[in-house]
Amino acid sequence: MTRLAVHAEIIKLARILSVSEQQLAFLQSIAPESLRQFRFAIIELLQDQQKARFRHLAIWVNWLPNWLNVFMVKRFLDPLIVAQIAVHLSTENLYRIAKKLSADTLAEISVHLDPRLARELLVYLTTHQIIEIAQVLLQKRDFVTMGRFVSMLSDEVVQDVAQIVEQESDLLEIAFYIESRERIDHLVHVIPKARIEKALLIICDPTQRLVWPKLLALMSHIGYELKQELGDLAVQQGETVINAIIQAAQEDQLWEDMLPVVAGLSAQAQHYVANLPALRQVDIIQSIVAAADHCHLWTDMLVVVNYMQDEARQGVAIAIAQIDEQVLHHIAYASLLRSQWEVTFDIVGRMPIDKQRQCRKILNVYMRQLDAETYQYLDGLLDHYQIDVPVVD
Known part of the structure; x- marks a missing residue:
C-alpha cells in the first residue's frame, strides 16, 4: 500500500459521492486496490438504483430519430442523465449521437460515463475528436477524467494528447489519476525526455509545491526498469534536485512510496543518494x-x-x-x-x-x-x- 495511491483513490471516491476528501479521511488505512473495488461497487450501486427508469428511457432513444436525440441531449438532458442512459445503448447507436455533439457536451458527459462503456466508445472516435474533448477537460482542469481516459487510449493517441498539454505540472496531474498503473509507463515512454527532465525540476520550484507529491507518485508507480531509468535521470540533475525530493518525501511522510524507488536505482546512483548529507x-x-x-x-x-x-x-x-x-x-x-x-x-x-x-x-x-x-x-x-x-x- 502507498500513501499516494490511497490519496488518489480517496479523491476519486469523494468526487463520486459528492463529499469532501476530509470526510473520507477515515479510509486512509485501506489498501488502494480495495478502495478502487469499492469505488466501482458504488458506481454499480448508483446505476442499479435507477436502472429500470434509464432502461426505459434508452428504449425511447432507440426508437426516436437520431436528430431528435441529439436535440434532446443538447437542450434538455443533464450530462449525468445522458451518461446513465448511455449504459443501456449499443456502442454504435451511442456513437451516432456522439458524433453530432460538440466537444464541450461530450466532455461534460464523459465525467459521468461508465469507464467500460467509454473504452468501447473511444474505439469509434477519431483522434481529432479525442483531442478536442481533452482540450475542454484540460481547460476545466479536470485531471481526474483525463487520467481515466488516458488509460484507455493507444500510445499514438496518448502522444498526440500529450502535445496539447503544455505544462509538465499538468502532465503529472493527469498521470496521478491514471486508473491503470501499467499505463503510466506508456505515458512516460511517449513523452520526450526533455519534458521528463523539466518535470523533475518542478521539485525545486516552491510555487509548484502542491504538484510535488504527483511527481513522487509518478516515480513510485512506474515499472522497475523505468523506475531505475527515471531515478537515475533524477540523480543526474544533481544534489539540489535529490535534496528537494528527500525534503518533499519527509514533509509529506511519503517514504513508503520513495524507499522502493531508491532501492531500485542503479548501484552508482544508490551509493550517491544513500550518502547525501540529507540522509544523515x-x-x-x-x-x-x-x-x-x-x-x-x-x-x-x-x-x-x-x-x-x-x-x-x-x-x-x-x-x-x-x-x-x-x-x-x-x-x-x-x-x-x-x-x-x-x-x-x-x-x-x-x-x-x-x-x-x-x-x-x-x-x-x-x-x-x-x-x-x-x-x-x-x-x-x-x-x-x-x-x-x-x-x-
Whole structure:
C-alpha cells in the first residue's frame, strides 16, 4: 500500500459521492486496490438504483430519430442523465449521437460515463475528436477524467494528447489519476525526455509545491526498469534536485512510496543518494526506518543501507534501537530473504548491548535451522562484527 495511491483513490471516491476528501479521511488505512473495488461497487450501486427508469428511457432513444436525440441531449438532458442512459445503448447507436455533439457536451458527459462503456466508445472516435474533448477537460482542469481516459487510449493517441498539454505540472496531474498503473509507463515512454527532465525540476520550484507529491507518485508507480531509468535521470540533475525530493518525501511522510524507488536505482546512483548529507539527518532516518517497519519494506531498506557509509549506518542503528523488539524479527527475516546478513550484522554491532542480545536470541532461532555451511558463515560474521553477546534462552 502507498500513501499516494490511497490519496488518489480517496479523491476519486469523494468526487463520486459528492463529499469532501476530509470526510473520507477515515479510509486512509485501506489498501488502494480495495478502495478502487469499492469505488466501482458504488458506481454499480448508483446505476442499479435507477436502472429500470434509464432502461426505459434508452428504449425511447432507440426508437426516436437520431436528430431528435441529439436535440434532446443538447437542450434538455443533464450530462449525468445522458451518461446513465448511455449504459443501456449499443456502442454504435451511442456513437451516432456522439458524433453530432460538440466537444464541450461530450466532455461534460464523459465525467459521468461508465469507464467500460467509454473504452468501447473511444474505439469509434477519431483522434481529432479525442483531442478536442481533452482540450475542454484540460481547460476545466479536470485531471481526474483525463487520467481515466488516458488509460484507455493507444500510445499514438496518448502522444498526440500529450502535445496539447503544455505544462509538465499538468502532465503529472493527469498521470496521478491514471486508473491503470501499467499505463503510466506508456505515458512516460511517449513523452520526450526533455519534458521528463523539466518535470523533475518542478521539485525545486516552491510555487509548484502542491504538484510535488504527483511527481513522487509518478516515480513510485512506474515499472522497475523505468523506475531505475527515471531515478537515475533524477540523480543526474544533481544534489539540489535529490535534496528537494528527500525534503518533499519527509514533509509529506511519503517514504513508503520513495524507499522502493531508491532501492531500485542503479548501484552508482544508490551509493550517491544513500550518502547525501540529507540522509544523515536524524529525523529523516527515523522516518525512513519507521516507514520500512510499518510497511514491510525492510528488504528495500537493507539494499539502501548496504550503500551507506558509517555515519548514516550509525543513524539507522540508533533509529532501529528505539523501536520495539518486533522490528528485529522483521529485519532478520528480510536479511534471510535478500541474503543481506553482512549489512545487518554491521547495523546490529552498532546497537546498545541489550539490543544486540535481543538480536542474537532471534538469530539463534534461525541458525538452528540452517545447514552447516551457512551456519559457519553467520558464525564468522558474528565474530567479525564482534557480536558475541551471551544469551540465556
